[in-house]
Amino acid sequence: MTPAQPPEGARSLAPASARHALWRHLSEPSLVRRGTWSTLLVFLLIWIALLGYLYAENRQYLAEAPGLKQFGDALLVALDEMPDPAHARAVMAATERWTAIRRTQDKRLGGVVLYELRDSHDRRVFASEGWPWTATAAASEAPGASATDWAELYWRYDRTSAHWRLQILNPRRTGSAFLRYNAGFILPYLLVAFPFVLLAVWLTVRASLRPLQQLARHIEERPSDDLNAVGVPARYRELKPLVQALDALLSRLRGTVQRERAFVQDAAHEIRTPLAVINAQAHVLAHAQNPAERALAERQLNQAIARTSHLARQLLELAALDHAGPRSATRVDVAHWLRALLGPAAQTAMREGRELSLDAPDALSCRIDLGALESIVQNLVDNALRHGVPGSMVAVDLCDIEGQLLLEVRDDGPGIAASQREHVFERFHRGTEPRASGAGLGLAIARQAALRLDGSVEIIDGLQGRGVGFRVRLPRAGDQQTP
Structure with missing residues (x-):
């Protein structure tokens, strides 16, 4: 026997209903989701703070440029041991090649370091390709770059020893380049740490919400007419204000219900008397034997009706004041x-x-x-x-x-x-x-x-x-x- 197949319309509605339920679940505000976004925001702030700290530290370091001074001083000491211009030229050429290779390997470094070496008679012994005539060359001497441009683009080292005068132009590292490199350098570490921190936050939030969920289940299981105190000991300090607020609300509701019950009972008792008088006087009026007896019954009936009307008006007025907006x-x-x-x-x-x-x-x-x-x-x-x-x-x-x-x-x-x-x-x-x-x-x-x-x-x-x-x-x- 072939099993019955659901109608085609029912098959198409089921996935749509499931998607709608999933979307409703995802769009509903969630403390866990809020904690996740808060953690992500904290990581973003940490990333920005680290970048700012490294940028400030780098600016302070560059203001002093100790690395360039140490390197230049060491190179100048080594050159002093070889007064021969040919040997000095070979050392400078090797140093230039080593520097170029090193800067190519290190992504943090950009540009080319320029060198110039002069002897004690101010004769040029070595100069890098692209070296200006002087470190502060005019635009006519170094086409496309003024003296101010060279000062902004390079750190300059200029020292003289017994045999040589060494000048080095080291490309300045711009702030944008520094931030681009370090942003990419720090981000992988944060991404690796994020799942672990997120897991810890999720477990913490879940454990923290468990007492609140237990309180919610306890309240949900109570009878609808039970207005007594919650009766759940608040072990945690954060739950105490909520339990106290619920107890205070239930206490006010108990008082309101008790007053309304008393009010209804008293109103029923009060209105019973004039209604009984109306009933009795109407009976007397219907069976009166003479005009005097009829007039007395009519007068007492009108009084009872007036009293009932006055009581009803007052009850409505009091109820309106009790529930006024x-x-x-x-x-x-x-x-x-x-x-x-x-x-x-x-x-x-x-x-x-x-x-x-x-x-x-x-x-x-x-x-x-x-x-x-x-x-x-x-x-x-x-x-x-x-x-x-x-x-x-x-x-x-x-x-x-x-x-x-x-x-x-x-x-x-x-x-x-x-x-x-x-x-x-x-x-x-x-x-x-x-x-x-x-x-x-x-x-x-x-x-x-x-x-x-x-x-x-x-x-x-x-x-x-x-x-x-x-x-x-x-x-x-x-x-x-x-x-």
Whole structure:
């Protein structure tokens, strides 16, 4: 039986998929690859540093030219032992040939060394082919090369002994030629050493990353709902900041989850009561026997609906503050804005026999997040009016002190007991007052909104020795320069 062959399209897709996976693997950032490139860069820097060092050392050596002086002095001593011009000429010819052969064999050396030998009467005994008439010949005497050119192209040796005057012109080695030769001379040694160093770096990086990989596997194997500390002892100093940061993050997440669970439980508990009232009053309203009973049930039903609506609004407002994104600051005249915001509340207070006053400057411009500021003002004022009685007073003060917005809301109502003041900003805290209404979220919302503005809320004394007050401080640093 002939085995089934895969479709032609499937055969063509397999290599393409493999190439794509290989390319994705190679293009993915890798610490090992990064270490390899870093090692290569280090070798390149070492190569450049060695070239620079050798170049500087060579420049210092050439500035003194001790080799040419030693060679010339030795040759001159040897010539002094043979005053015969023929013998001296033979020695110079042999020296010239030996020098030419030596420079041909050594790739570092270039050009031809030129010699001239004169006797004590300044008669020329020997001169290399191409030797200028003098070491500083004019351009007319040495066509194509001026005196300055000879000085730049050659090192010059010129000494006189008892019988002879010896001059040597040794070609100068240019910096570019020196660098070209030594760059090629050093590079093979670095290339030979590179694989061994790279292997050592690879083994080091691999061994160094092993504890990190073990930590990653440990975290990956944890249940998705496990927010406890990592629980891995950080033996290595470099891992301690990572483990500590993970533990701190998990701790914050645990706190957030616990607060959200508590918030959901409290919200469900709080909303259960008004819903039960709505259900009961709707039943009473449906079965009411007379208009008075029906009117009472309708009034209580509306109150329960209003309370539920108020609670839902506060829950949404608090959730929005808890998960708010970046602040959106707007330049506004806060004094004018606050007058417009408190206008409807003042009219409502007058209808209920209460007084709501505002003491603010004529104009107070700044940049601020109006949504958060509105949450502060509305919840503090609503809290003061809700707990007041007919004839009571609520005073709102706004001013600018030392670059801060200072907002105070005070009343002359029943106040808050000293034992309860440290708990008033907790969510769903109503206190011990029998007349207390609401869900206990207003002050928590005000504090959360103030924190969002990098401000604070504190309790102060109320009006005329009664009631309670709240002081809000909000920073205004730098907003005056914003157009």
